[in-house]
Amino acid sequence: MKIVSLTKNISLRRPLEMGNxxxxxxxxxxxxxxxxxxxxxxxxxxxxxxxxxxxxxxxxxxxxxxxxKHFDAVLLKDLTEAAANIRLFHEQQKRSSYEVDVNHGSFIGQRxxxxxxxxxxxxxxxxxxxxxxxxxxxxxxxxxxxxxxxxxxxxxxxxxxxxxxxxxxxxxxxxxxxxxxxxxxxxxxxxxxxxxxxxxxxxxxxxxxxxxxxxxxxxxxxDMIAGPSEIAIIADETAYADEVAADLLSQAEHDPMACPILLTTSEFFASEVAQEVERQLRTLPREDIARASIENFGCIYIAESMSQIVEAVNQLAPEHLEIMTTEPHDVAVRIRHAGAIFIGRYSSEPIGDYFAGTNHVLPTNSTARFSSPLSVDDFIKKTSIIYYTKETWQQHVDKIARLARMEGLEAHARAVESRRWDKGVDQS
The missing domain is CATH 3.40.50.1980 (Nitrogenase molybdenum iron protein domain)
Incomplete structure (x- = not known):
C-alpha cells in the first residue's frame, strides 16, 4: 500500500462508474x-x-x-436483532404534520x-x-x-x-x-x-x-446513484496497525474500485499498517478483488498535524470515516462531511453495515458534501397547506397583488383581487 505525504488537494481519485x-x-x-x-x-x-x-x-x-425451514436458527436470531436495532434508530426520524396559526383563524402548515x-x-x-x-x-x-x-x-x-x-x-x-x-x-x-x-x-x-x-x-x-465503497481512517500512533489494516480491507474486498485511505501523523505507524495490509491480504478469500482496490485506489497519507487531516477529510467527504485517535470524540466534532462516522477502537465499519441500526446506504464519490444516508425522509412526501379566512385575505390582498404586478404577472394579481366582490356565498 503506497505511502505519500498529505498535500492540500487530495481526492478519492476514482471515476464515476456510470458506464459507457x-x-x-x-x-x-x-x-x-x-x-x-x-x-x-x-x-x-x-x-x-x-x-x-x-x-x-x-x-x-x-x-x-x-x-x-432451512435457515440457521442462530443467524435468524441475529438478523431479527439487527432488524430491531435498525427500526429503533429509524423510529427517531419520524416527522409530524403541523399547522401554524396566522391570524383571524387562518393557518399555514405542512402535511x-x-x-x-x-x-x-x-x-x-x-x-x-x-x-x-x-x-x-x-x-x-x-x-x-x-x-x-x-x-x-x-x-x-x-x-x-x-x-x-x-x-x-x-x-x-x-x-x-x-x-x-x-x-x-x-x-x-x-x-x-x-x-x-x-x-x-x-x-x-x-x-x-x-x-x-x-x-x-x-x-x-x-434514492441515489451509488458508486463503489470507500473508507477513510484517521489514526494516530495509539491505534493498532492490525486493526486498521483489517478495517481498510473490509471495504477493499467489496470491489476492485473500492477506495481505502488511511490518514495519520506517524510515519512509523503508516509503515506498520502497510505491512499489515500485505500480510492480511494473502489470507483473504477475495484477495484478487481487495488487492486490486488497494493497489489502484488505496493510499496512506502522512500529515503534519491533525488539523491538516481534518481539513483533508472534509474535502474528501468519504462514505465511511473511522477515527482511532487518543481523543476521537474531539476529532469527530470537527468533521462536517462524511456519510457515517465510526468513533473509537470498537466501532469498526462492519458494525454499521450490519447491526448498530444506522443505515448503511450512504452517499459515495464525495457526495456526502450535500447528501445524507438513506432515511425515513426518503419515503415520505410533504404537502404545503394554506388556509386564509376572509379577514386575513382582506389584510394582505393589496400586498400580494403589488408583488404579482412587480413580476409582470397581471393574471396573478387579478386572481387574488377577484374576491373583492361579494357574490353572496362565503366558502371560508
Missing part, C-alpha cells in the same frame, strides 16, 4: 422493450442474462416457507404523507445481501409505506438466496420478484402484467442497474 455509451444504449433498449412488451420481455432477458427460464416471476409463499409504493433492488445471483433488505425496507415501513416490493436476480436454478427471503419474511414482505438488471428497474418504473409500478426505487446494483435508475428518474424517484 454502448451500455447506455443497451439499457435504453431494455427499458423501452419492457415498457412495450411487459412480462414477455422480462422473461426473455432473464433467460438471456441470468440463464434461467422462469415460469413465474413472483416468489411463492412455499419458497419463502422453505427458506425459513406529511408516506409514498404509496416503493421498490427495493437487492443485488443477487451468486451472493446474498439480507442486510440490504433490512436497510431499505425498515425506513420505508417506519415512514408508513403500505406497498413495498423487492426485486432481485435469481441464480441459474431460478432461486433467490434463503437469507434474502428470510430477511423479507422477518419484516412481513411477501411481494418479491425473481428479476434483476435493467429489466427489473423497468418493471418497477413502468409496470407489467404481473408487477404494478412503484413511486420510488431504492437499492444498489451493477452499472446496468445504475444506468437504468438514472434513465427512469422523473418517471419515478430514486
Amino acid at each position: 455509451m454502448e451500455q447506455l444504449k443497451t439499457v435504453k433498449g431494455v427499458l423501452a422493450d419492457v415498457q412495450s412488451r411487459g412480462d414477455e420481455a422480462i422473461a426473455e432477458y432473464s433467460e438471456k442474462w441470468d440463464g434461467v427460464k422462469l415460469e413465474k416471476l413472483r416468489v411463492s409463499q412455499d419458497e419463502i416457507n422453505n427458506a425459513k 406529511i404523507n408516506p409514498l404509496d409504493a416503493v421498490g427495493l433492488y437487492v443485488p443477487g445471483g451468486s451472493a446474498a445481501y439480507p442486510s440490504s433488505v433490512l436497510m431499505n425496507v425498515i425506513p420505508a415501513q417506519v415512514a408508513g409505506v403500505k406497498r413495498i416490493v423487492i426485486v432481485s436476480p435469481p441464480n441459474n436454478q431460478g432461486i433467490l438466496p434463503d437469507a434474502v427471503l428470510v430477511a423479507a419474511s422477518i419484516l412481513g414482505i411477501d411481494e418479491i420478484y425473481k428479476i434483476g438488471g435493467a429489466q427489473a428497474i423497468a418493471a418497477l418504473a413502468y409496470g407489467t402484467e404481473t408487477i404494478k409500478p412503484v413511486d420510488k426505487i431504492t437499492g444498489p446494483g451493477n452499472v446496468f442497474v445504475a444506468l437504468a435508475k438514472r434513465e427512469v428518474f422523473g418517471e419515478v424517484a430514486i
